[in-house]
Amino acid sequence: MSPINLTDLPAEGESSGLPKYEQLRDHVISQIESGALKSGVALPSENRLAESLGIARSTVRQALSSLERDGLVLRVHGKGTFVHDEAKQRLRKSQDLFALIVPETETGFYPSFQRSFEEAAAKLHNQIVVCNSNNDVDKQASVILQLIDLRVAGVAIVPTTLATTPSFHIGQLQKNNIPVVCCSRPVQGASAPLLAIPFEEVGFRAGQEIRQAGHQHVAFMATCHVLATDLYERGFRRAMGRGGTIETFFGSGKPTDYAALEKECGEAIDDMFGKANPPTAIFCGFDSVAETLYLQLAQRGIRVPQDVSIVGFGGTHRGGGIASHLSSVMLDEIGLGIQAVELLSQMRNGQVPIDTSDARELAVSFNGGNTLSAPPSK
Structure with a gap:
């Protein structure tokens, strides 16, 4: 077998950006992929590799251990390290x-x-x-x-x-x-x-549809306050124009933390509808928020869309349940x-x-x- 030659590889931290053990590991893999190292062939010993490459034996051992974990080499005590029979297939x-x-x-x-x-x-x-x-x-x-x-x-x-x-x-x-x-x-x-x-365009399209339906006092709800929601809100405000008033509500959790989402939607509804002049339409930053809001409104006897309209944001595949009935901006x-x-x-x-x-x-x-x-x- 031809010896594995890594003597021209850059030192750790130079152009490759990889430590020596990863360079050795990647070189062995490339030799297996190219067919230069056949199934069952023995690799040079740890001592020989360390000496020829000018690196520590512990570095060689680290590379071989990584290859063994991936099932690419087989290490046999007292005999050496061999290319696994199924290495190329793996x-x-x-x-x-x-x-x-x-x-x-x-x-x-x-x-x-x-x-x-x-x-x-x-x-x-x-x-x-x-x-x-x-x-x-x-x-x-x-x-x-x-x-x-x-x-x-x-x-x-x-x-x-x-x-x-x-x-x-x-x-x-x-x-x-x-x-x-x-x-x-x-x-x-x-x-x-x-x-x-196009987050701002999503917000603008939602606002455009809501404004064309005749709404002026509206709200925007999202699960958390991040850059995307700022862009949603910017587009939403642009579409609503100077004549519109917008209340904003931001949650603190993840969209799949359903208990937190229900609690925060419920609190937002109680805040909005506890006022003399509640919003007549709500734009939600994601369909999951819109669906939760819909259910929380129903529990309080607030009808959608007779009492308040909801617009969500989701995909073109609407699925079943509430999603299929939602008025939503859709992403492809x-x-x-x-x-x-x-x-x-x-x-x-x-x-x-x-x-x-x-x-x-x-x-x-x-x-x-x-x-x-x-x-x-x-």
Whole structure:
């Protein structure tokens, strides 16, 4: 067997940005992928590798341990380290795997976004893995490290918002030559393609529909106060114009913390309808908020849309239950999944640079539903 030669690799912290053990690990993997290292072949001993590379034996041991954890090499006590019989097949499986990281999987447009992503990937003979960050930046970091270990072919990510995603989360994937597509919102400081929700346009479209229905005293509700909700509100106020008055309500929790969402929606309703002149229409930053609000209003005997109108925001797939009846601004989440897979495939094949800053805005439309009507007569 030809010796593994890493003597020309940069030192840790130089151009590769990777420590020596990762450079050694990646080189062995590339040798397996190319066929230079065949199944069952013995690798040089730890001593020989350490001596020829001019690195510590502990560094070599760290690289081999990582390869063993991934099932790419087999270490036999007293005999040495061997390329696993199924190493190439295992690498091929990870190279065919696209990952989707989302802040939730249960509500809004995320289930149909996931479905369209999976269907688009299947057409290219790629499998997918879906990772739920729960909108937790630390959990997202852990997921990213696991995906790097899996050597996935590409990652589409909806970045966290309660604590914003740092640019190095994206950078770590790219350093490992894993393409990344940011969905919904950008990551400040990261150079990656973006499929963006036009948040201000969503708010404007909601306000436009509400104003055209004749409403002037309205409210805006969201689960938390982040950059996206500021843009929603800006567009909403622009559409309502100077003649409109807008009350704002921001929650403190996550959209899937249903107990907190119900409590905060209930408190907002009691605040609004405890006044002599309550709002006649409410724009909600997500369909899950609109659905919870609808139920909380019904419990208090407040009718939708006879007493108050509701406009939400979600995907084109309306599903059943309340969502199918909601008047909502709709995002083309099907197109989002398709475009994300297309971009990952193009970057993987070298057709698009991995660090491109190309940004595309997603199309929005409006579902009339039956929760928006003219304001109640005085």
